[in-house]
Amino acid sequence: MRKNIVAGNWKMNKTFEQADELVSTLVEKLEETELKQNTLMILCPPYPYLEMSTDYSNDSYFMVGAQDVSEHEEGAFTGEVSAAMLESMDVEYCIVGHSERRQYFHESDQQVAAKVNQLLAHEIRPIVCCGEVLEEREANKQFDVVKRQICDGLFHLSAEQFASVVIAYEPVWAIGTGKTATPEQAQEMHAFIRSLIAEKYGKEVADETSILYGGSCKPGNAKELFANPDVDGGLIGGASLKADDFMAIATAF
Numbered sequence: 001m002r003k004n005i006v007a008g009n010w011k012m013n014k015t016f017e018q019a020d021e022l023v024s025t026l027v028e029k030l031e032e033t034e035l036k037q038n039t040l041m042i043l044c045p046p047y048p049y050l051e052m053s054t055d056y057s058n059d060s061y062f063m064v065g066a067q068d069v070s071e072h073e074e075g076a077f078t079g080e081v082s083a084a085m086l087e088s089m090d091v092e093y094c095i096v097g098h099s100e101r102r103q104y105f106h107e108s109d110q111q112v113a114a115k116v117n118q119l120l121a122h123e124i125r126p127i128v129c130c131g132e133v134l135e136e137r138e139a140n141k142q143f144d145v146v147k148r149q150i151c152d153g154l155f156h157l158s159a160e161q162f163a164s165v166v167i168a169y170e171p172v173w174a175i176g177t178g179k180t181a182t183p184e185q186a187q188e189m190h191a192f193i194r195s196l197i198a199e200k201y202g203k204e205v206a207d208e209t210s211i212l213y214g215g216s217c218k219p220g221n222a223k224e225l226f227a228n229p230d231v232d233g234g235l236i237g238g239a240s241l242k243a244d245d246f247m248a249i250a251t252a253f
């Protein structure tokens with residue numbers, strides 16, 4: 001079902017003590033301030049903190065997601081973490097195809113597709129990232145790039161499988177740079193993505209898909225971004241590392 005979602009991508013930040021403090025502070029805040037109905041908070045900490053986070057979440061305050069997963073089922077892949085492992089730790093969401101994975105680890109659309117398959121086989125919902133780099137936007141190629149990422153990464157799925165997918169549009173030039181897409185730019189791309197889904201799976205599936213915006217989203221701009229009809233929340237990096245900022249974003253719907 002289409003939900004408003006605010007997902008925190010902690011990336012490679014925080015020691016265990018700092019992570020524990022952030023999650024416990026968030027739980028205190030969520031006890032004081034309930035999120036609106038149909039609004040979901042997801043925390044995506046580094047792997048070593050997943051269990052601590054699911055313990056705090058108590059199946060009620062927030063859901064827990066991982067930041068990446070192996071494209072392989074199991075075996076001799078030193079350092080990798082499988083979807084089966086995540087499933088066995090009650091992880092319910094997982095980011096796939098983040099621009100940092102694509103840029104620094106050369107992750108391809110085909111690997112994104114394989115990771116999505118692994119996650120779905122283990123009943124974990126993928127949060128699939130897409131978005132253009134600055135040169136692509138300057139060359140007006142952003143729609144071609146996002147279309148390729150969505151088609152090659154996701155459109156092999158059945159409509160039933162696709163219903164578990166969350167999409168995050170993250171213009172790479174806006175990630176961690178302080179430069180946010182304007183609400184108009186975000187809405188334009190989100191509407192485009194929804195139209196691609198409608199073309200492939202029909203309007204009903206498209207209308208039920210949550211499409212998040214990511215890229216320097218913060219308390220000061222979340223409200224105007226989330227006010228757009230096709231923006232169903234955000235994938236939040238830097239601002240998810242501070243409890244007050246993340247709560248302000250989660251209550252900006």
Ligand code: PEP
Nearest residue numbers: 175176214215216237238
């Ligand atoms: C991200 O990494 O997904 C992200 C959106 O980061 P930031 O909010 O820091 O731009």
